[in-house]
Amino acid sequence: MNSLKKYMNNKRIYRYSYLLGIFIILIYLGYKVDFSFIRLYKGLPSMMDLIERVLKPNLLYSKEVIEKLIETIQMAIIASLMGLVLSLPFSLFTANNITPNKLLGSILNGLFSFLRTIPSLIWAALLVSIFSIGKFSGIIALGIIGFLMSLKLFREYIESIKENQLNSIRAIGASSIQVLRYCVLPYVFELSVSVFFIVLETNIRAAAILGLVGAGGIGQIMWKDLNHLRYDNVATIILILFLTILAIDLLSLFIRKHLNKKNIKFTDIKEHKRFQICKIIYMPMIFVVLLYIIFKSLDIDYTRLVLGIGQGMDIIRRMVKVDISYFPKMIEGIRESFFIAIFATIVGGAFSLIFSYLTAYNTSPKRTISLIFKGYINILRTFPPLITAIIFFRGVGPGPLAGAIALSIYTTGVLTKMYSEVLENTQRNIQDSIIVTGATRFQSYIHGLLPHTFPSFIGLLLYRLESNIRNSTILGVIGAGGVGTALTINITWRNWEKVGLLLIGVSIMIIIIDKLSQYLRKVFL
C-alpha cells in the first residue's frame, strides 16, 4: 500500500519538477527578451490607441489596395505554380527510394535543406539588391520558397510509398521509367493539387510582407502608410488582407477535401481509350500554356536579367569570403533570435493547451464557447507574425519584446488550431472511458484526452519550434529583435561578406534545431 503511494508521489514530484524547470527557463528567457509587465502595461494605451485607429478603416482607400492586392495574389499564384512545376522532376531525383543515383540525391538534398533555411523575406531582400526593386524579385523569391516547399512535400510523399508497392510494378517486368510512370506519378499528380494549395497558403502570407524590402505586392503600400502614420489606411489593408487570406485558406480546404472523391466515370472501354488519347494531347498543351503564362507575367527585361545574374554571381563570390571578424555580432543576433523562438514556443504551448480545451468541440464546456474560440484562433493565425509585431512595436518600442509577443500570439493561434483538431479526431472511447466513472468533462480532458494525445502535442510543438526559429530570424527586418536586424542592415549596405557569415550562422542554427527536434520526436513519440 505504502509503496503504491510512494510511486504516485514520486510521479507527481517528477511532473512538478518538470513544470518548475520549464517555468524557470521561461523566466530566464523572459529576462533575455526584455519581457516586462510594466513596459507592456505602459505600452497598453498607445497600443489601444493604435487598435482604436485601426478599427476605423479608410474604406475610400480600398480601390488602391485592391489593385495592389491583385498584384500580390498574382505573385503568390505564379510563384507557387513555378515552384511546383520545377520541383516535380527534382523530387524524382531526391527521393531516396527511386533516385537513379544515391550520391547525387543526397548532395541535392543537402543543398536544398541549406537553401530551405533562408526565409522568404531574406530571399526577397537579396534578390531586390540583385534585380532592383519590383515584383519580379518578389516572384522569384516566392518561387524559390515554393520550389523548396513542394520539393520537400513531394519527396516525403514519394519516400512513404511502400517498397512492396514499387516491387509490385517491378515484378511485372517494368523498367524504372515505367515504375515512375505507373506507380509514382499517379500519386504525385493527385498530390500536386493539394501541394499547390499548401504552398499558396504560405506564399500569400509571405507575399503580403515582401513589400517591406521592396519586392512588390501589398506590403509596399502598407510599409509606406505605416511610416506616414496613416493607421486608417493600414487598417484597410489589414482588413482586406485578412479577408483574402481567409478566403484562400477556405478555398484550399474545400478543394483539398473534395479532391479525394472525384473520379471520372466511364461507361465503356472505348470512352476510356478516347480519354487516354485526349490526355496525351492536352496534358502537354496545358503544361505549355502554364509555362507561357508564367513567363508572360514575369515581365522579364532581358538586359536587366543578364546584368542581375552577373551581379548575383558577384554577390555569391563575395558571400563565400565570409567576414569572420563579424562573428561576435552574429552570435549575439542568433542568440537573441533563438531566445525569442524558444520563448514564443513555450508561451504559445502553454496557452494553446488551455485554449485547445475551450476550442475543441468534444471538450469545450459549451458549443458557443468553442465556436467563438474557433473564430478567434483563426484571426490569430491568419496574420503573419511580422504584421502583429508592428502593432507591439508601437506599444513597447523596438527590441526583442515586440517580436517575442507577436510570435507567441501566432504560435498560440496555429498550435491551438492543430491541437484542437487532434483532440476532435481522437476516438470517443478515450474520453468516454473517463466520463463513465462519473468524472466531469474537464477531468476527462486532464486525465484522459490530454495524456493520450500529449505525444502528438509535443510533436506539433516541436514543429512550431522549427517554424518559430525561421520566423524569429526575420523579425529583425522591422527592428523587432534578433539576427534579422543585422541581416537587413548588411544587405542594404551591401556588406556581402558579413551577409554570407550571417546566412551560414542562421542555417547552422536552423539545421541544428531541426535535427534536434527530429531526434526528440523519435525518442518521445
Next chain:
Amino acid sequence: MLRLEHITVSYDRKIRAVDDISLEVGQGEFVGIIGSSGSGKSSVLKSINLLVKPIKGKIYIDDVDIMSLKNSQLRAVRREIGFVFQDYNLIDRSSVLDNVLVGRLGYKSSFHSMLGIFTDEDYKRAEKALIQVGLSEKIFERSDQLSGGQKQRVAIAKTLCQSPKIILADEPVASLDVSTSQNIMDYFKTINEKKNITILINLHDVNLAKKYCNRIIALKRGKLLFDGKAGEFKDEFFKEIYE
C-alpha cells in the same frame, strides 16, 4: 520448369533468412509453402523473380540461369511471372482497369507506356481477366473503393494480364476473412487447372494448403523441413513447424 539450387538469402550477411534450399517445380504444379513468420517463405518466393537477390545459389527458369541475365532480359523473364502480394499493392488512385493494364507494361516500349497507350489487344486481355475473377462490373471503379477480397481479385487479374507461366503469391489471403480466403483460393485453383499455370503460394494456414495444393513445402528458420504431396503431410510436421 523452375529449379532452385542451394539458394541462400541474407539481408545483413549474418542471419540467413533462407539457408541452402534446393527445389524443382514442374509445369502446372500447385505448390503451397508453409511455415511460421520469419521462416523465409517470402524470401524464397521473392528470390524466384529476383526481387530479393540471393547471396549464393542458382535459379533456373526453363533452364535459363536468371541470375546471370542483364536488366532488360530479367524484365522479360519477370513479365512471365505473376506476383500477388498480401497487401494487394494496387495503385489506389487509379481505376481498376488502369491497375489491370499495368500487367501489360512488360510488353510495352518505354515510349508507348510513357504516354499510356495500350492496344485493343491489351484492353481485351484486361477485360477477359476481369471477367475471370468476376469483377467485370467494377472495371471503372477507383480501386480504393473496393473491399479487400475484391482488391486481391484485381491483383490476380493483373497477373493474368501478364499471361504468366508462373504465378507467385505471397500470403495472398492472410488479411482476408475465412470465406473470402476460400473464394480467392478457388480462383487460384481454377487458374491452375484451366490454364496449366504453375502456382507457388505462401500460406500460414496449413489447412488451406492441404485443401488446395498438390504439393506442400514446409520451411523452418530458412531450412527445408518437408517437401512432398499434400496428402503425405502429417500432423507431426505441423507441430514441428510451429513449435
